[in-house]
């Protein structure tokens with residue numbers, strides 16, 4: 001019988017199976033994260049990593065592919081650690097849609113578990129594959145390699161659907177195969193240390209949370225600005241667009257954690273409940289929420305290519321949005337009437353991902369009219385949390401000016417190992433902690449909010465994207 005308690009931590013002899021091990025995500029994120037965990041002592045050396053894909057590769061190929069993406073460990077000696085780590089890795093080549101490869105994989109997993117004396121297997125399956133084959137692989141793994149007398153956890157990459165209907169279809173497809181507590185749906189922003197920190201910053205500092213409401217906050221801005229375009233990923237991006245790529249998931253997650261009420265406990269389900277409650281109080285998005293949409297053209301000096309110049313963008317008449325700015329409304333007692341602006345774009349003038357809470361102006365008293373405070377959580381280019389604070393300069397001058405109360409990670413925690421998002425998420429899957437994974441109802445309501453917007457910007461009455469120069473601030477008319 002499969003074991004129901006998913007909070008059990010996998011400590012020894014876990015079989016970690018990586019489907020799509022030959023791919024981009026595996027190379028840039030999954031292997032570096034596994035190696036990072038191993039080299040910092042957070043992945044038990046008794047773990048076995050079974051890699052699976054159709055390509056005929058060797059473990060040495062995998063090592064070579066991911067080498068440049070693995071960051072140095074805090075303790076050094078990385079060559080030795082890399083040698084030891086890759087002894088834990090094995091590679092099996094096979095198809096995704098027929099039994100043959102899965103049976104060979106099963107044979108190898110069972111041989112490993114037998115050799116280690118495992119009686120109740122712990123198996124984690126990571127689907128680092130295109131969404132088009134999620135269900136094929138999920139069905140095959142359930143049929144052939146599910147831990148029938150142990151615990152199975154399946155990590156599924158984003159995107160989970162293209163809209164509300166397709167997301168529900170996928171959920172329906174997974175339902176007969178796995179219980180919800182066996183599925184770990186990734187939004188890697190949830191693994192970011194900064195977002196975890198936001199919980200502590202808000203709820204462990206009551207003075208701050210006490211001012212996070214409509215009485216004190218003038219407006220909220222969530223930004224995602226990338227200084228590069230679709231370069232080389234146009235095939236993927238052209239069917240996804242900026243809204244699905246980062247707004248419906250990453251930016252919405254940031255906003256949700258920033259605006260939700262305090263969870264009733266520091267536990268996975270309580271945190272996810274609080275998020276769902278907040279999401280349910282957000283108004284569905286539609287035409288009235290669109291401030292601006294755009295697609296990047298060539299840079300003003302003509303040196304940087306337009307979106308349509310990109311070789312990987314096949315549709316040369318594509319109207320795909322590389323920039324979108326929207327307003328959002330939350331209808332609850334805390335946030336009613338507070339303007340929220342979400343903005344995301346590629347090919348812009350800077351690299352910046354942040355949420356900015358702008359406080360109201362001081363309208364009375366001896367310092368009436370002084371510059372309002374801002375509280376900012378920045379994810380890129382530097383991890384930092386800071387607040388602008390009014391004070392006077394030392395000496396004889398008496399004018400009020402702003403300083404920054406600043407918590408920059410690299411200053412504060414320079415010597416510490418700060419886990420990257422994928423490191424945290426993979427470790428959470430080993431620990432059986434789903435707090436930083438997306439629950440079905442959360443996914444459902446997030447698509448419910450965004451689907452009418454997607455229908456509008458991709459429908460017959462879609463607004464014409466404004467062409468903005470690569471490297472600029474984006475389309476004209478964006479809100480300040």
Ligand code: NDP
Pocket residue numbers: 020021022023024025026028053054055056096127128129130131132133157158159
């Ligand atoms: P890839 O396109 O690199 O695909 C991964 C592997 O899947 C490939 O190496 C290939 O392996 C196999 N594959 C590719 N296309 C097909 C196909 N049509 N049919 C069957 N097998 C196929 O994807 P990524 O690694 O970029 O992404 C994997 C998942 O992670 C996706 O769901 C993606 O949306 C998500 N993701 C990716 C990110 C990234 O930065 N790359 C970021 C966030 C999420 P082989 O041919 O050897 O079997």
